[in-house]
Amino acid sequence: MSKAKHLLGKIVIVTGANAGLGFETTKYMAAKGAEVIMGCRDLSKAEQAKKEILKVNPKAKLKLIKLDLAHLDSVRRFAEEFKANYKYLDILVNNAGLMMPPYGTTKDGFELQFGINYLGHFLLTGLLLEQLTNSTIDARVISLSSLAHQWGDIYFDDLQFEKKYDKQKAYGQSKLACLMFAYELDRRLKNKDYSIKSIAVHPGVSRTNLFRHLNGIMKILIPFVYPFTQSAKRGAQSELKAIEDHTLSGGEFIGPSGFKQFSGKPAVVSSNSISKDKKKAKHLWEVSEKLVKIEYL
Template identity: 45%
Template structure:
């Protein structure tokens, strides 16, 4: 019988520093809780300070002696990302784990304060810039990792390179799928570039399959009702949905460049395993093109 990775397989994380974006709820909260339970110092990087503080208090109640702190971060604001990175660099000389988790799903159309289409900005570009700004701390830290969260939606559509921000007609579903494919492509391309530069930091991507979260709040009402009634038949718990992220962050048998997802039912649920990314994500030219466009939109060049 195949033995799957579980949190019990992870060693102590005492002395390690982890940043988890969107850690106040859902998958991010479960990831932060698990890392704190293993002894890591966890920074809850969140947009809403009140909800983040409530999450920190829940972690403290569940994990006696937990090292968890709240820092303001809105991945939909490039200024907020830069401010977070500047404050982090001032207070910390190392970073062991960066979990790019924060996200939104199938939202009505909006643009960020930087004029970027919302789902692309929040899900991908904010994390693209954040990772680049925190890269010096990651590179100074032996055994450091970056984990980028994607979704089964990454296989729905490709990257709309000729209209990346849906200026010729917004489609919420396609925009979400594109943003999560971008997260997957970024995770893989970052690892390729780190290896090419001879760096020890590794990058992986992970997705939770079908798991319970607050992201469904923008789905049509009939679909939300159906999920509330039958969701237990097709969706796994939020804690189980966080296991692919935790495996990517802590699995000692991983070497970088892997994608992690659930093992069963077309990667919708089950214990975490290494999965095969879709063709778009494995295309070197597409990843390089997206990287160049992301650098331009963020007005940032990676120090690799």
């Protein structure tokens, strides 16, 4: 089956579809004939992104549904609206994210990065599991992690960084959580004999608006790292490989294959030992279920 035919007629959700990696992924899949539901917090920005895609591809099938991952009720409303209009879902791309902002909390009281990058997507995936199981073939859940998964751990004694906020550690925790979730989700899906595949990805060091909150030493280092970075379009290739590669069986981590995984052609890459800790992943899953009030798999 060709890549184009693989996506033709597929129903796809992309969170954070109006900018960066999400925009590039949405534009590509729409060009290949998929119907893409753009889950975005700011509908005016999403409408502008939709117009940009339609300029290039007037036949693109795009639908906007408001999704604020910093508000669990918004996640639930998004899922309800989707389920009211679609009986199945072929591909869920948990793409939206936030990187190293000043300390803040979501409307439900979670540290912003943990809440938006991880918990909102954990809930969304569970709410849409039935639609994913209704897909006829090869349904996939793509979870966006980061090289930053190596920056720390899962701090169960202070998940929300209420004792002392370290935005770099908090970002690392959120992206490690996304990766551990992708691995654990795949194990649980296989244990239930579901055909859905869970695949984690990272974009290397891609030039997106995620960098807007950087300061201090991180900002000083940007000029030195810049030669090894890549565009958002190139960074999105990891997501697209995870979506289109039929040789993947689920449970893989896809990222750039170049220098230190900063940039380059997407390939199956390694992750650190903590990310593969099954006991810790099981505990994270159970804690997450309690935090967002859902149980699945």
